Amino acid sequence: MHIRNRNARSLWGALRGVLPFMRTIKLILEYDGTNYVGWQIQPNGLSIQQVVEEALATMLKGPVRIHSSGRTDAGVHARGMVAAFTTDKGLPLRAFSDGLNALLPPDIAVRDAREAADGFNPRFDAIGKHYRYTIHRGGRRSPLDRLYAWHVRGALDLTAMGEAARHLVGERDFASFRTTGCAARTTVRRIDAVDLEEEGGLLHIDVRGSGFLRNMVRIMVGTLVDVGQGRRSAEDVALLFEQPGVHAAGPTAPPQGLCLMEVCY
Numbered sequence: 001m002h003i004r005n006r007n008a009r010s011l012w013g014a015l016r017g018v019l020p021f022m023r024t025i026k027l028i029l030e031y032d033g034t035n036y037v038g039w040q041i042q043p044n045g046l047s048i049q050q051v052v053e054e055a056l057a058t059m060l061k062g063p064v065r066i067h068s069s070g071r072t073d074a075g076v077h078a079r080g081m082v083a084a085f086t087t088d089k090g091l092p093l094r095a096f097s098d099g100l101n102a103l104l105p106p107d108i109a110v111r112d113a114r115e116a117a118d119g120f121n122p123r124f125d126a127i128g129k130h131y132r133y134t135i136h137r138g139g140r141r142s143p144l145d146r147l148y149a150w151h152v153r154g155a156l157d158l159t160a161m162g163e164a165a166r167h168l169v170g171e172r173d174f175a176s177f178r179t180t181g182c183a184a185r186t187t188v189r190r191i192d193a194v195d196l197e198e199e200g201g202l203l204h205i206d207v208r209g210s211g212f213l214r215n216m217v218r219i220m221v222g223t224l225v226d227v228g229q230g231r232r233s234a235e236d237v238a239l240l241f242e243q244p245g246v247h248a249a250g251p252t253a254p255p256q257g258l259c260l261m262e263v264c265y
Contacts, residue, residue: 022086025096026116027052027066029081032107034147034256039072039081048072048108052083055103060089069122069263070129073215075255077148080111080130080262082122128192128210128264133221134257135203142201149202150221150257156203156228158196163234164227165194165205167241168220175244177220178213179252187213187244194220206261215252223250 029052037045041053049066056064069082091099096113104110136142136149137156145151168191175187191209198204205224207217223240226232232250240247 022088024084024086024116024118024120026084026114027110028112030079030109030111033076038074039068051108055100058103060087067122069126073255076258078260081260082263084116084120084122125265126263130208130262131217132259132261133205137203138201147256150254152225160234161224161228162196164224164237167237168194172241173244174213174216176240176247176249177216179215182214184213218253218258219249221253226250
């Protein structure tokens with residue numbers, strides 16, 4: 001049945017008083033991934049997503065589905081994971097930060113909560129991510145760093161690692177830098193920067209790019225460590241892109257050294 005525009009507007013105006021107004025809430029989450037199976041809900045253990053959704057369900061008195069900017073594996077940490085959900089509750093934004101933090105365990109926290117535009121998608125709206133991988137150098141292990149850094153014994157040639165890192169920058173086919181089970185439709189990714197920074201006995205490797213394959217950053221780090229320990233040359237890294245997926249990259253660095261620092265929009 002055809003409805004005149006004036007009548008349609010009147011009907012919509014009446015319905016707005018009845019239908020709930022849905023809000024999109026964007027969260028920036030920080031967490032220690034040590035005790036979790038990763039971000040995504042899984043049948044084999046407790047995930048970050050499950051804990052956050054359960055806290056939201058307690059606050060909002062009903063089930064909530066939260067969508068993130070991506071997934072982190074078991075043991076991987078985050079300072080800037082972005083997630084979003086919709087709700088018809090008129091709670092102030094502070095409830096989704098301070099209030100939600102009161103319901104979350106000590107190893108998960110909301111750093112910021114704000115209104116997002118209708119239809120905001122944390123994953124598909126993202127234009128870039130910043131990951132940091134931390135290596136603890138030296139002959140002796142560090143009990144305080146063990147959950148947040150990879151202990152690599154012996155000296156590392158940082159000059160050679162820096163030369164190898166330059167081969168990782170640009171738009172490339174990173175087929176050699178993904179793990180088994182990666183279901184990405186294309187293996188081409190753009191890496192904007194790979195920077196090495198020393199901080200006492202720690203070495204930070206900061207990787208910024210448009211997107212990443214499964215375990216891609218950890219394999220990049222394992223490859224750079226191979227170079228630093230003299231097991232391959234910086235030029236060998238360039239060869240990995242000549243026949244992507246044919247030549248093997250370095251090992252996958254352990255998860256505890258990896259942290260999602262920021263997602264850019």
